Amino acid sequence: MIKRVYKIIFLLSICFLYFGEANAGVTEIFGCQNLDITGETYILQNDITTDGSCFTFTADNIVLDLNGHTLTYANLDFEGAINPGFEIADGDELTPLGWDLSGAHGRAYRQDYTQRLFFDNYSLNITNLAGDAYPEESVLTSPIYLPVAGKYAMTAEIKGGPYGAFTSHLEIEGIDVTCGNEISNMHLSATTDMSWGLVCEFDISSPATVRGKVVLGTTDNTKTTSLSIDEVDIRPIGFSGVAISGYNRRMAEIKNGSIIEGRSKAIYSPAIYKTSAVKIHDLNIVTNGINSPNISEYWAGGMEIYDNYMEANGKLPLNRQYAFSMIDLGATDGGNKIYNNTLMNGPHVGISHGGGLSARSEIYGNTIKTRVNATNGFSISAGANVDIHDNIIDPIQGHGIGLGRDSDNTRIYNNIIKPKSWPCSEYSSYGYPNSAHGIRIKNYGSGILENVEIFGNTIIGSTNPQLNNCYTEVSGITNYLGDDSGGGVSDNVKIHDNNISVTTDNYLQQHAMAYKTQGQGEIYNNTFESNHIILDMSDGDVSSATQYKAFDSNTLIKNSTPQAGFYTIRYGYNFPGDNVFSNILLQGGADLNDISYGINNVGRTYSDVADLSVNWYVDFLTKDSFSNPLVGVSVSVYDKDGILAIQKITDTKGTAFDALGEYIYSYKSSAEKGFTFESPYRFVFEKSGYKSLTVDSAVDSSKKISVTLVESSSLDNSVYLIENITYNPFTLDYSAPEVPQGLNVF
Known part of the structure; x- marks a missing residue:
C-alpha cells in the first residue's frame, strides 16, 4: 500500500513538472511578429532587419531573448534633404547648396558662427523688413523622395525675433497635407525668441517627391523680423524595435543581443518603447535618429536596467525644453535600479528619472559620456527619492547631474564627474x-x-x-x-x-x-x-x-x-x-x-551694500592643576571695543565652543568700501574657588585655548596655551547607509 502511494505521488510530480514547464513555454522566432502568449519565452534564432517596427507584445510576463542576435529596425533605404545644416556653400559663401531661396526675395543668406551659431559652423538667416510688401518669406529644401506610404516628419531648429512680432512654421510642398504633431508633441509654429524646434508630421498613401518649406511671417508689419534656422530635414517617424500594444501590460525581460536603429535615421523611434519590462540587460542598443531614445519607459517603475551598452547618435534634441533622454523614466513611480550601463553620445539627457514618489530608486555604477548640445541636457536628470552614486560621468561635452524643483529626498554621492564646456547653440x-x-x-x-x-x-x-x-x-x-x-x-x-x-x-x-x-x-x-x-x-x-x-x-x-x-x-x-x-x-x-x-x-x-563676514572657531579647554576637566567655568568674550560678545559655560568635559568674527567687509562702490574688525578679543575665565584668568588674542584663524585654573589658595597662577588649529566641527560619517525600499526621508 505504501509503495502504491509513493508511486502515485511520483507520477503526479512528473505530471506537475511537465505541465508546469509547458505552461511557461519556449517559442523559437525567426522574424518580426506579435508576442502574444502570456508568460512565454521567445528566443530569436537569427539576425533580422526590417524597414519599420519589429516586435510588438500583446500579453504580460513575456521574456524576449535575442540569443546573441541583432535586431535592426527602421532600416528603410532613405535619403533626406541635401545639406540640412547649411555647411556646404554653392558658388558663393552666402548661398547654401541644395536650397531654393527665391521665396525669401533676396533676404536669405548663409551665416557663419560670427552671426548666429546653432550646430557646427553655419546656419541660415531669413529677414522680413518692416513695411515690406511681402507678408512672409520662405525657403525650400532640395526635393526629397519618400519611397513608401507611411508617416514622415519635417523638423527644423529655429531662433527668431523680436518676440511677439515674428511667426514661423513649416509646410510641405508637392502634396496636399496638413501638418500635425501627434507623435512628437512638438511645436507646429513659434513666436518665441528662444531656440526652438518646429515639426510638421504628415502621412502619405503612396510614394511621393516633396520639398520642405520654412516660413517667416510677422504679426506687426512695422517691425523687421528675422529667423535663423538649422538642421532642416524630413525623415520617417514613429518606429520601434520592441514596443507595447495596448495599455497596462508588462514584459518580464528583454536580454542578450543588439537592437539597432537602421539607415533611415527615423525620428522619435525608440529601440525599446513602453514595455515596462522588469529587467532589461546585456543588450547593445543604438539609435540614430533625432529624439530616438534607447529605452523609453516614461511611466514605468520597479525596473532593473543593467549591463547594457547604448549609443544615441542623433545630432541634436529637437527642442531643449522637451527633454530627449537615452533612458527615459521621466514620470516613473520609482523602485528602479539602473546600474553598470555605458551610455555614449546622447545629445541631451543620458538618464532621466523623474517622479519616484512611491519607492526609492538607485542609479549607480554607470559610465556616461553624453554630448550635450543644448541647455537642460544632463548626463543624469533626477526627480525625487533617488540615490545617485558611484557613477563615472565624463561627457564629451556638457553637464553632469541636474536636480529640479521636484527633486526631494535625493542623494548624490561618490561620483566622479567631469563637466566640459560645449559649443554655443543658444547663448554666446x-x-x-x-x-x-x-x-x-x-x-x-x-x-x-x-x-x-x-x-x-x-x-x-x-x-x-x-x-x-x-x-x-x-x-x-x-x-x-x-x-x-x-x-x-x-x-x-x-x-x-x-x-x-x-x-x-x-x-x-x-x-x-x-x-x-x-x-x-x-x-x-x-x-x-x-x-x-x-x-x-x-x-x-x-x-x-x-x-x-x-x-x-x-x-x-x-x-x-x-x-x-x-x-x-x-x-x-x-x-x-x-x-x-x-x-x-x-x-x-x-x-x-x-x-x-x-x-x-x-x-x-x-x-x-554687498558684504561678507569672516568667522573662526574657538575651542576652550579648562582643567584644574591636576589636569582634571573643570565643569562650570564661565568664559566671557569681549570684542576689541570691550563689548561682551558671548558668554559660555564649560561642560562636563571642561570644554566650550563658539564662532567669533574677525571682520566684516562691505562694498557698494569703489568709493564706498571697507573693513569693520571685531578682533582682537579678550577672554575671561572664572569659576568660584579658582583664580580667574584673562587672555588677550587676535582671532584670525581657528584656535584652541587651553586653560589651567588653580585654586584661590594656591601660590601659583592660572596659565594658558593658545594653538592655531585646522578645525573641523563636522565629523559626520558620510558613507551611505542602506536605505529601505520605499523610504521617502533621510
Missing part, C-alpha cells in the same frame, strides 16, 4: 555664456526642495576650445536654489565633503567657477579649486545674488596655473549680502579679500 555673450555644470540644483523660483544631500563627489571641470564668438563657462557645483515665489524655503539641503577643481585656458572667452551660487543650503567641508573664479556669488540667470548663506569649513585653492583674470570671489550683476565664511582654509594664494566686482571686474556700483 560674455555676461550670459553657455554653461556646463558638474551638478546643478535649480527650482526656477517656484517650488522648494527638501532633504537633498550632495557629498563625497569628485568633480573635475574643464573647457573645450570654442569658436571666437562663443562664450562658455564650466562650474563644479551650481546652486540656483532660490526662495519660492510663494514664500517657501527649501529645507535640509546639504552640500559637503566634495572635492572640486575647475580650469580654463582662456578666461576671457571661457569662465571656470568651482562653486556658483545664489542658492540655499548648508555648504561645508568642501574643497573648491579654480584657476579663474573659485566662488561666483551673483549670476545673471535668475537676476539674483547670494544672500544670508553660510560657508563653513571649506578649503579654497588658487590653482597653480592661475589665469590673469583670477579672483577668489566674484560678485556679478547683483549685490551678495550677509554671507558668512567660517573656518575657511585658504591655499595657493586664495584670499577672501580678492573680489571681482561685476562680471568684468569693472568696479560696479551696487544698489545696496
Whole structure:
C-alpha cells in the first residue's frame, strides 16, 4: 500500500513538472511578429532587419531573448534633404547648396558662427523688413523622395525675433497635407525668441517627391523680423524595435543581443518603447535618429536596467525644453535600479528619472559620456527619492547631474564627474555664456526642495576650445536654489565633503567657477579649486545674488596655473549680502579679500551694500592643576571695543565652543568700501574657588585655548596655551547607509 502511494505521488510530480514547464513555454522566432502568449519565452534564432517596427507584445510576463542576435529596425533605404545644416556653400559663401531661396526675395543668406551659431559652423538667416510688401518669406529644401506610404516628419531648429512680432512654421510642398504633431508633441509654429524646434508630421498613401518649406511671417508689419534656422530635414517617424500594444501590460525581460536603429535615421523611434519590462540587460542598443531614445519607459517603475551598452547618435534634441533622454523614466513611480550601463553620445539627457514618489530608486555604477548640445541636457536628470552614486560621468561635452524643483529626498554621492564646456547653440555673450555644470540644483523660483544631500563627489571641470564668438563657462557645483515665489524655503539641503577643481585656458572667452551660487543650503567641508573664479556669488540667470548663506569649513585653492583674470570671489550683476565664511582654509594664494566686482571686474556700483563676514572657531579647554576637566567655568568674550560678545559655560568635559568674527567687509562702490574688525578679543575665565584668568588674542584663524585654573589658595597662577588649529566641527560619517525600499526621508 505504501509503495502504491509513493508511486502515485511520483507520477503526479512528473505530471506537475511537465505541465508546469509547458505552461511557461519556449517559442523559437525567426522574424518580426506579435508576442502574444502570456508568460512565454521567445528566443530569436537569427539576425533580422526590417524597414519599420519589429516586435510588438500583446500579453504580460513575456521574456524576449535575442540569443546573441541583432535586431535592426527602421532600416528603410532613405535619403533626406541635401545639406540640412547649411555647411556646404554653392558658388558663393552666402548661398547654401541644395536650397531654393527665391521665396525669401533676396533676404536669405548663409551665416557663419560670427552671426548666429546653432550646430557646427553655419546656419541660415531669413529677414522680413518692416513695411515690406511681402507678408512672409520662405525657403525650400532640395526635393526629397519618400519611397513608401507611411508617416514622415519635417523638423527644423529655429531662433527668431523680436518676440511677439515674428511667426514661423513649416509646410510641405508637392502634396496636399496638413501638418500635425501627434507623435512628437512638438511645436507646429513659434513666436518665441528662444531656440526652438518646429515639426510638421504628415502621412502619405503612396510614394511621393516633396520639398520642405520654412516660413517667416510677422504679426506687426512695422517691425523687421528675422529667423535663423538649422538642421532642416524630413525623415520617417514613429518606429520601434520592441514596443507595447495596448495599455497596462508588462514584459518580464528583454536580454542578450543588439537592437539597432537602421539607415533611415527615423525620428522619435525608440529601440525599446513602453514595455515596462522588469529587467532589461546585456543588450547593445543604438539609435540614430533625432529624439530616438534607447529605452523609453516614461511611466514605468520597479525596473532593473543593467549591463547594457547604448549609443544615441542623433545630432541634436529637437527642442531643449522637451527633454530627449537615452533612458527615459521621466514620470516613473520609482523602485528602479539602473546600474553598470555605458551610455555614449546622447545629445541631451543620458538618464532621466523623474517622479519616484512611491519607492526609492538607485542609479549607480554607470559610465556616461553624453554630448550635450543644448541647455537642460544632463548626463543624469533626477526627480525625487533617488540615490545617485558611484557613477563615472565624463561627457564629451556638457553637464553632469541636474536636480529640479521636484527633486526631494535625493542623494548624490561618490561620483566622479567631469563637466566640459560645449559649443554655443543658444547663448554666446560674455555676461550670459553657455554653461556646463558638474551638478546643478535649480527650482526656477517656484517650488522648494527638501532633504537633498550632495557629498563625497569628485568633480573635475574643464573647457573645450570654442569658436571666437562663443562664450562658455564650466562650474563644479551650481546652486540656483532660490526662495519660492510663494514664500517657501527649501529645507535640509546639504552640500559637503566634495572635492572640486575647475580650469580654463582662456578666461576671457571661457569662465571656470568651482562653486556658483545664489542658492540655499548648508555648504561645508568642501574643497573648491579654480584657476579663474573659485566662488561666483551673483549670476545673471535668475537676476539674483547670494544672500544670508553660510560657508563653513571649506578649503579654497588658487590653482597653480592661475589665469590673469583670477579672483577668489566674484560678485556679478547683483549685490551678495550677509554671507558668512567660517573656518575657511585658504591655499595657493586664495584670499577672501580678492573680489571681482561685476562680471568684468569693472568696479560696479551696487544698489545696496554687498558684504561678507569672516568667522573662526574657538575651542576652550579648562582643567584644574591636576589636569582634571573643570565643569562650570564661565568664559566671557569681549570684542576689541570691550563689548561682551558671548558668554559660555564649560561642560562636563571642561570644554566650550563658539564662532567669533574677525571682520566684516562691505562694498557698494569703489568709493564706498571697507573693513569693520571685531578682533582682537579678550577672554575671561572664572569659576568660584579658582583664580580667574584673562587672555588677550587676535582671532584670525581657528584656535584652541587651553586653560589651567588653580585654586584661590594656591601660590601659583592660572596659565594658558593658545594653538592655531585646522578645525573641523563636522565629523559626520558620510558613507551611505542602506536605505529601505520605499523610504521617502533621510
